[in-house]
Amino acid sequence: MNYKEVGKPLLRTDAVEKVTGKATFVADIKLPKMLYAKILRSEYAHARILSIDSSEAEKMPGVRKVVTGQGCDILFGACIKDQPPLAVDKVRHAGEGVAAVIAESEKEAEAATKKIRVEYEPLPFVIDPLDAIKKEAPIIHEKNHLYDRVPGYPSEKNTNIFHHYHQVKGNVEKGFSQSDVIVEEEFYYPLLSHVQMEPHGCIACWDTSDSCRIWASTQAPFIVREIIGHMFHIPLANIKVQVPYLGGGFGGKSDVSIEPMVAYIARFVPGYPVRLVLTRKEAFTSSLLGRGMKGKIKAGAKKDGKLIALKASFYYSDGAFGDTGCNVVTATGFVATGPYEYEHCEVDSYGIYTNTPPVGAYRGYGHPEAHLMSERIINIIARKLGISQTELMRKNFLSDGKVNAVGQTIRKGNGDLYQCLDEVEKALYSEPKPGDDSEYYYGRGVAALMKTPMMIPNASSGAIIKMCEDGSFNISVSGIEMGQGCQTTLTQIAAEALQVKPEKIRISKEVDTQFSPYEWQTVGSITTLRVGNAIIQAAERAIQKMKESVGQIAHKPAEDLIYEGELIRSKSDKNFQFESKLLALSYLSPEGHGVGEPIETTGHYYIPGVNFPLPDVGGGSCCGSWTFGAEGAEVKVSKKTGEVKVSHLAIAIDLGKAINPMGARVQMVGGMMMGYGAALTEEILFNEKGIMKNPNYNQYKLPRLSDKPEKLTVKLVETPDETGPFGARCIAEHPAISIPPAIMNAIQDATGVDLFAIPVKPKDLLAKIGGGRDGKN
């Protein structure tokens, strides 16, 4: 297909605002009468609250109100209602909000929090998910089994397990009995922080007892609306959630984070906007974390390299409130095999309460955890079988007609893994690997990936198109621009669909739940696909409307008319042309009356045919879209220190159609570097009291410029997806998925050491290398 606007490297439509400091984020908003909140937070990982005395705090200068959770019976959550806006009878993690001070300035609020006296009775706590499921483990939610929850999310009474996803394909024991080679290993994916550059912020103002306005740094304004409506039993239509630009999301600003708490405390000062912006420390200790998985995997294969059976268990340390993590638990189960066909597969994935901050969505949503295991295990099986890893991968790749672990048959339009792996191999192995020298071991590794967006079956996106009288278009959508570049790709999709230049398209820059179309939430890399399709439908309807109007004006059947953007022509009359813009507000005829309707249309899209996972056996038609790709790494490992240096990271992803190739490239590199951080530098740690040890930029090591490999390869493979806008599919989270196993496979290649835990610690690696590389020294 020849496209005019799609596939072009359009410069980001938000770039000028952002590079001049004009782009507005929540913390930049100042409202008349605005008050400021600061939160007193628990210093215990698990403790009963015996008393709270806020009398001294209330006397402090500038203080308007001190709010605690005492007497509050509100519990919120999208899947499991297990979280109070402020701690009530006990605290479940260090950093949980215990009391809020609302004052005229942030500094006054901060000073007053120090005057609040809280008496605690410390309780035993648990951080490790495997400890948390032991019989003697402290129970974190005594009412676990009584919480209001959506069907299909079973809890186990008197345990810390709040969700168990079980999935079966075939008969795994039979599969193992047929296997010639069986490997069994245990893995660890640490807790991570998203560390969006913009700390979470929220402003809430109650105008009446049943209507409020919220400004929030959220990826999910409609979920915020739903949860706040439920918390206070007020009509959703009365809740106005507005989202300006978002300074990074990565899942950590979905489904909800601080918004329920801010809405709760603001209710105590009606008529006043109350603002809370987290400090960097609070963003670590008191918003959401990601990952945190301990896993066990057993896989069997035939001598000829046919993968037969896979059994995997995932134990998630999901923190103090499980609601945020329960869908991650399920999504992990969908992709436990990695992108390979196993005839027999059984998965158990557990969401477990622990005394850490709540753990939720984080770029990749369960997929990086599953791929850490699947892509390491494939490397180990290959060596056992004595064949190359890539040969084993190719032999078992999910491709046209193969059946994945949830029971869905893969279509050609889902993408071409073979081409992705070819591209990565070509990039990685184009030059001979350097031989080990006195300083370093050298190695290369690959890993494949697949991803599906986790969602509810009716998760939908809307678009509203309004044509202006000069022929430009206002397009309102609720996909959140958080850096991924959706504003730009959607501009290109709209320009293509309406056959006008991108300069004639203005995608809404802010989202407002009272004016913007419905959007489930901006998660799962799905904005291009779902909002893109909604825009295309709205555009088709606008074009149809224009044809009907011209038909009335010129007495021609609509089928005779051809829409060409600025002009509408006739098939039968070559001399006929009509300026589209004259139709914008309905056509004003020379006789002085209106003809036709104004050009204002809506479009919607949800992925058809998606269902909840089947009861008991899991899987079914629970995945709406698939994307495949491959990644690779070249490393050198210091013989002296065990330090790992990455010299090359590569990705080839089948994105169907690159709507904006430049934007896709940036997104791929950024994602690979996030995977790099997980593999080598990032890990949330707790001390012996269960308090986070490294909630800051100095100790939680994020990749910096010097971490960037000398070489970064991005290959965009384009096998069109017939369900996507102009063939495009989801890609945003994907590059973060398989970099850790690719790096670990490269380390194995370099040193002969098989690693099962990240981040890779030089000292441990050096100890494992011992006297030298297997068979070399």
Place this chain on the structure above:
Amino acid sequence: MAKIKVTITVNKLKHQLDVDEKETLLEVLRDRLHLTGTKNACAYGACGACTVVVDGNAVRSCLLKPDKYNGSEILTIEGLADGDKLHPIQEAFVEAGAIQCGFCTPGFVMSLYALFTENIKASDDEIKAVLEKHICRCTGYEFIWDAAKLAQKKLQTM
């Protein structure tokens, strides 16, 4: 808290203010002057998001106390472009694809402005040393590096 009288020039405009003795330049810019283009991401000088140029030097405005900024000439991201005409460093960031969420962008741009104003021929290592002090969570740095090199080229050919 004791108040201190300070005089500062920000983006060529002079301001006389009574500030708290511990009030940082970042707080003055954002809360008093409503220049919110300068971002607060850590408030302890580790990420570079709040970088502005003070008397020609790139500084972390979150760490700067009144005695250090009183009497200074300050340039923030809002003062860099000439009306609608972007500064070449800004142009380079737009063209190189160096911007995603945009929260770290002003800090990177201001640091490079100070560097290239002092030494347009800064070596790659000198540029890297400056960029190393900034955190970007979105782009993976590749395109920020490209933008820095492109900016240098644009400035050299001006």
